[in-house]
Amino acid sequence: MSDRMRPISFERMVNWIIGEVKAKGSIYGIHSDKIYYSKPENTITFLGETLGIPIGPAAGPNSQLAQNIVAAYLTGSRFIELKTVQTLDGEDLPVSKPCINAEDECYNVEWSTELRVEEAYEEYVKGWFLMHLLQRELGISDEKDFMFNMSVGYDLEGIKSNKINSFIENLKDGSNTAIWKQCVQVLEDNLSEFTHFDKEALESISPKICSSITLSTLHGCPPAEIERIATYLLKEKNLNTFIKMNPTLLGEKFVRNTFKDMGYGYIELNPHHFKNDLKYDDGIAMLKRLRKIAKEEGLNIGVKLTNTLPVKILNKELPGEEMYMSGRSLYPLTITLAKMLANEFQGDLYISYSGGADFFNVDKLFETGICPITFATTLLKPGGYERITQLAKKLENLMANKKFSIDTNLLNALAEGALTDPHHVKGARTVGSRKVESKLPLFGCAIAPCSEGCPINQRIPEYISLVGEGNYDEAFKVIARDNPAPSITGTICNHNCQYKCTRLDYESSVEIRAMKKLAADESQEKYTEEIKPSEIKSSKRACIIGAGAAGLATAAYLRRNGMEVEVFERRQKPYGIINHVIPDFRIGEAAINRDFKTIERLGVKVNFGVNQSGSLEKLKEDFDYVILAVGAYKEGKVNLEEGSDKVLNAIKFLEQFKVGRAALNLGNKVCVIGGGDVAMDAARAASRIPGVEEVSIVYRRTRDFMPASKEEVDFAVEDGVLIKELLAPVKFNGETLICEEIALGERDSSGRKKPMPTGKLVDLPATALIAAVGEQVDTAYLEALGIKITSKGLPETGINFETNIKDVYVVGDALKGPGTIVGAMGHGKTVAMDILKKEAMKCDLEPEANKADKLSGKALKDRNELYHRKGILNMPMEGSGEAERCLGCNRVCEVCTDVCPNRANVAVKVREGGNEAYEILHIDGMCNECGNCGVFCPHDGNPYKDKVTLFWSLEDLEDSLNIGFFVQDAEKGIVIVRNELSEVVKINVSPEGCSGCCERKHISKEILSLIKAVIEEHSYLL
Template structure:
């Protein structure tokens, strides 16, 4: 496998496009439904050329090859900023691979095109012709409504070299070039392929591909060098010119403070760039001089805002020492620089805007009269090129002809709004990675990450779709298969499913928990009424000690599968912490009652107020299986000297608060120590107690590193609770809580930064201190019953959660300390399956089919935005189990392709990798939900024997298409010669893919 992209010949490109459009109604994977048509007839004029949309790809991975430019155009790009060329090109360029990481804010370590300059020129000319053909053939416009802008770098000497000079001249007039003649002759000889594009249209194609240019200079380029390059382009080349400027113009202090305020404090800057790059005052003076030159020549001079921001590589995001940041974290910087410069020139400044432009801000940017607008990071994310369609439609009505100058006031307002705009703040997407702990399979790799990420593997796409269709009874029946506590988990589940949702890479996760609650409220009561206890199917009996979430879930699962179950608990009622400690404002007693009634209706037997002393030997005389689910109730420890007995345990406090309906005395000022969900519950409860004036949460790190759900933290803050960060409590005495001030240290294994003491002491007023630092399990009880413990005093269990004592299991918080409700239910599923297997009984954990039409799912690709009603929220689900294809979306070169396979051995949708179109940028691996990289791990189609032999990828090279003869590297890495239909020599799956490619997709071979 080579990281060198192979260029597709123009004639083959024509065949590919026409065949795919006819047979699949797509072009390079872009679906016909996402083709952009300007329906208003509005346009914008730039450099005396009319554009039906002022947007397009920034110079970068999405504008480097012909197919990339075609995909951008199809979806609404009418301003194409071609990838930068420079005198050092081709094999002389060293680009570390992978070179792109667009997981959240984007990073890259590549600059100009990896092709030779002459090859890049050929790609751009081919694209120029194809866009004219597609414009006519697809009836996008009657006359050219798009333009190309070339980008060159990096110094005047290189730009004046013969290589770059030839390139620029060719872009200004390509009529005498070899590739121009080839494209003309190829189209002429294939003119009968088209129904709308004619010979006359071919003759009208202008050889002037670019009338404008963008200067891309390296960081540290002197002001006089930049000015010399711009003057050269204006005076000698007569080109409208943009100068790409760096966010370093804002100064290191401003950049650092802005990134920190937006939550990107982990980005480590290289300070020397701020010293060595163009300085703001020099840049302004330079622009004023250049504007005078341009005016005399009747040309335009402007700025491209902005370049990427250099940052240090500290977490192996990419290879090397320095990378370049882009995307949503760059937006507040780029828009600030745009505002600053626009104000400097009273709005009389041409700005080509990039730097975090996306669906959520593109209309705002255009409202200032800034145009054109380009983007890179956004379209490197799921949805890919098809995101452009939505952007183009969004801004179409704003087009008003000629650019008349920037509205400085509107631009200033955007800058002010951005600091609080959730779309650009880090907390919108705190998840480091959506990856699952699963291997990427050669075939059938589509997966619903939400379901796999859910500890109980709920069938989320299925019930989400049904809720959207208002089929609540059906939705709830699917929820109840895997979830014994649907009402509780629809209210207070920590929704791990949502941290895996593909929509996190669009905007925000689908509100899965809320959709579940809609089903619960509309269908659970009816479901409970219909329950008839299952007949007992075995003579064996099970006792569960502990009636919390884990115990009740196991009881329900076992009983509905025909097992006699008894639940014992020391308290007077069931559901443990949920019932006795979690406050009513978090979950109502009515919701708790729904789940308890569902368990009771199944025929589970209960024994309450039972002696809490457990004797396993006695229990095993009466029961065949014993399950310990008593939770973790022992108070956690904190190194706090308490001279006044003013410190109370959080769980004890919450129990008392709930039992006495908040009628307790805490004093005026309360401090809660801890940063988890229990701490938030305690703080919010304390705030509601009469007489309490101030509640503070004391945490040794910062808010960003609190383990509590972000939603719970924000609720606490909204209720007036104070966060006292970077403090470690030492003692409480005489109404004063003494703390040591901390600072953040290095990151630990969890990627959280450690807290380091400073030795500086501070005191806080505290009438009551509530300690919420985690509860402990009762190890002594386990030891007394001869259950083996590990070095941390936790019980040793196998993968079935069985202890060293046969048929004795441990589930829930007793297993490893405080965990989540859904993890408790997951434990219950594991033990249920094991006990049923031992009794030779089948389980009812059945998978249901998916019920959303594929055309609807494809229609959702690339669509961002917030939907309001619950039914619309369901429509945000992308149905990843049926259609994933994220690696297809995010590949700028279209090197990953979905093919439809008609076979009994694999599902219809299969993704294959085209080696010749890949430069190993690595972007597909970032977004694939599995461990692995599609460009390495999917079945690969090779375009040459040499590439096949130089690769380790599993896949094939067609040596003789007509006879179906190929070389195959099998799944076991054996290399064999194979003729299609000889299934005994390769796997049935591989044979299916090879045959499909030969029969239906020969144009990609």
């Protein structure tokens, strides 16, 4: 498999467009509802050219190939900043692969186009012609409404070379180049294929492709060199010129502090760039001199803000030692630099903006007078090019009042607000990768990562859709199938599902937990009243010790499927920690009681106030299965040199708080040690104790590394809790907590920086100290029962949590230590399924396998609706309207097609056994192995390696390890295939030539169907 893109001939590109429209009604994957139509009244004149909307792709991966440019134009881009060229090009340009990681803030190790300069030029000309063709044929605009901007680097000698000089001159006028003439000829030969694009339209295409240029210089380029190049471009090349400036102009201190304040403190800067790059004062002086030259030449000089920021590679995000950062973390730097420069020139400065521009700020940027606005990172995320349509529509109403000078007051306010803008601070995306554990399958890969990430595999898209329809009763039935505690989990679940939601890569997760709570509030009581206990279908009985979330979930799953279950609980109330420890300001008694009533109605017998601490032998006289759900209540200890006896245990404190907070006396200043959810609960509870004036959480790392969920940390801060970072407790005397300051060292296996002691001590006033450092499993109890314990102090179990004693299981916190409520319920589901399987009893708990989507009637309507939601950003809504944000990933995923800038992953409609399904096909010749599809694929895998691949030559197939095929002769049906056994075989798929050899040569029905679909309905891909 080559990491080099193969330019497609112009004739093939035209045929591709015609073929794809007929087969799928789309063009390069852009669906018809995302095509943006310019409005004549909104056009503006910019640098002497007409623009429909002054936005488009920044010089980068989305503007390097003709199909990139076309996809961008169709969705609303009208200012196309062509990818930078330099003398070092093609195979001579070393680019480590993978080279893009846009998981959150984007990183890349690309420099400029990987094509030869001559090839890049041809791509830009092909894109120019195709945009004219589609503009007229689709009625996008009556007149040309777009412009190109070329981009060159990196030094004057290279720019003056024959290669780059020809590139510049031919973009100024391309009429005498071979590719220009070739494009004219192809369109002439195909005029009969078009309805509105005719010979007159063809002849009206101007050969003057570019009248402006962006200078992109390397970090460390001397100021004098930048000025010499810009002068040359103005005086010798007669081009309107933008100089790309670097965020290093702001200085290392400002950048470092900004990152820290916005939650990006983990980003490691390279100080030498700040020392060697252009300095701010030198840049201002240079711009003033260049403005004089531009005025003399009757041209314009402006700045392009900004270049990417070089940072260190520390976690193998990409290969190498240094990568270049862009995206939302770059926004506060870029907008600050824009503010500073605009103020220097009293608003009289052309600013071409690209640094974290996206849906949430594009209108604000435009209102300041900034023009044009380009973007890269947002296009590399799910939704891809189709995000541009929404951006364009957002600017429509602002076009009439377009200013060509900067409103410094607006810009100053925008820059100030950037530092706290929730769309640009780190926020919820601290959860990291959305990937689930499943391996990326060759076929049928569409999954709902929310469901896969849920420990009890709830059918989330299904119940969200039902809630959106207002069908709460059916929604609740779907929820109750997998979740026996919907009110509890609808209130305080840590929502693993939301950390896997594709919407995280748009703006924020779908509010899945809230949707569940809405259904529970509306329908649980009705559902519970209608429950009739299942008949007993087995002579076997199960005993569960502990009525916490794990124990009751196990009981519910077993009883529902026909097994008799009895639960023994030493306390007088169910749900353990939830009922006795978690404060009422997080969950009320009503929600807990509602879930327990459901458990009782299922027929589960719960015995309270019973301490079953006897031998297993006695229990097994009456029960066939024993499930231990006894929790983890052994106190975790904080290591102090002095004062350990004065420390309050967080769990005990919270129990006392629930019983009666008025009886507690903590003094006026409370410190809580720890960084998990229990620490947050303890701190918030302490702040509600009479007499307490100040509560601090003392944590040895920084807030960013706290294991507590972000929302619980935020709630604590809202309650006035102080977070004191990088401190390790040493001594406590009842009045003062002495702590040692901590420095963060290298990252450990968890990705968190190791806390390193500094020897420096600080005193914190503290009248009470609460330790929330994690409870432990009581191994003595388990060992007394005969259960083996591992070296980690946990019970030794098999994959289904059965212990060394046959038919005895452990679930919940007793299994792996303190965990989540839904995780504990997941243990119960696993155990219940294992027991039911042993007894050969019918089980309704199996996760539903992905099924091929049948496209007929309502299903087709639903699929189209889901496609319509792609690329549309919007924040959470109130009530059932939130369902509109669900992307239905189990039915339409295709994220790998969205995020590929080169359109190298395509969805192909395949017919098999009367059904129709969409399968992902990877096109080898269009891929440069950037790796971005692998970053966003919800599975553990990389589509560019792991999906069926279409090769354009036998040599390419032989050079690759991918399962895939090369169509040697489409007419005769001769295909060379690398099958799933990695054998390369020749087959004949034509009706006349097929002799049943496919099965003998280990060609699966799925691969055969895909090959036939490509040949018969998608031949434009060949």
